[in-house]
Amino acid sequence: MSAPSLFRRSYDVLALFAVLNILAMGGLGAMLYTSGAVNPQKLRQIVSIMRGTVLVPADTVVAASPEGDGATDEDAVDPATRTRQSQVDAEVLRLEADRIKAELNQRLALNNSILLRVTTERERFQKERDAAVKMKQQITDRRQAEGFQKQIAIYESLSSKVALQHLLALPDPDDAAKVLLEMNTRKAKKIVEAARSGGQLSKMQDILRRVRQVAPDRSLELAANN
Numbered sequence: 001m002s003a004p005s006l007f008r009r010s011y012d013v014l015a016l017f018a019v020l021n022i023l024a025m026g027g028l029g030a031m032l033y034t035s036g037a038v039n040p041q042k043l044r045q046i047v048s049i050m051r052g053t054v055l056v057p058a059d060t061v062v063a064a065s066p067e068g069d070g071a072t073d074e075d076a077v078d079p080a081t082r083t084r085q086s087q088v089d090a091e092v093l094r095l096e097a098d099r100i101k102a103e104l105n106q107r108l109a110l111n112n113s114i115l116l117r118v119t120t121e122r123e124r125f126q127k128e129r130d131a132a133v134k135m136k137q138q139i140t141d142r143r144q145a146e147g148f149q150k151q152i153a154i155y156e157s158l159s160s161k162v163a164l165q166h167l168l169a170l171p172d173p174d175d176a177a178k179v180l181l182e183m184n185t186r187k188a189k190k191i192v193e194a195a196r197s198g199g200q201l202s203k204m205q206d207i208l209r210r211v212r213q214v215a216p217d218r219s220l221e222l223a224a225n226n
Contacts, residue, residue: 152182160190167191168203177210185221192222 195204212219
């Protein structure tokens with residue numbers, strides 16, 4: 001498996017895990033609500049506790065009896081008992097709120113850790129890929145340079161007339177000019193002097209013009225006594 005494919009698969013897995021954690025955070029609230037552990041009234045009380053205010057549970061508030069009605073069971077409850085019960089209920093809600101808040105914070109921290117890990121891996125992969133591309137380019141450039149030097153050596157080993165034929169056969173005159181620039185001056189001059197016929201001389205003059213554009217002194221050396 002290639003490095004890009006492995007990274008993409010790892011990235012997809014980590015990203016999916018992060019999404020599942022986010023969905024789980026939402027599902028926690030839904031589960032608590034559907035199970036009856038948290039109802040709208042408790043949610044309001046949990047929010048009030050998180051904000052620093054405590055709401056007295058509604059079920060501890062004694063409704064006023066209409067005039068003329070008899071005393072209810074709640075009227076018989078001692079006020080101190082109701083206060084203690086309210087405090088106990090408020091403490092239970094506070095603990096439940098702290099538990100939910102702590103669990104949500106843990107999930108959020110886990111998600112942040114996953115996202116940081118994915119980002120770090122992505123940056124590392126990008127650096128490795130850039131380094132690989134740079135190294136490949138360097139190898140290509142070196143091989144091209146080595147191949148060009150071998151080409152120069154071949155031209156210098158041929159007779160002037162044969163080298164001229166190969167030089168003029170190059171499709172790009174700029175490439176021919178590069179060969180003359182890199183060759184031994186004495187050998188390059190002989191190749192230039194070998195161009196005597198009309199067609200060969202015209203092509204050689206075009207090549208020498210290109211040499212002159214980048215290296216005027218070299219052009220004068222090759223064209224001397226020509």
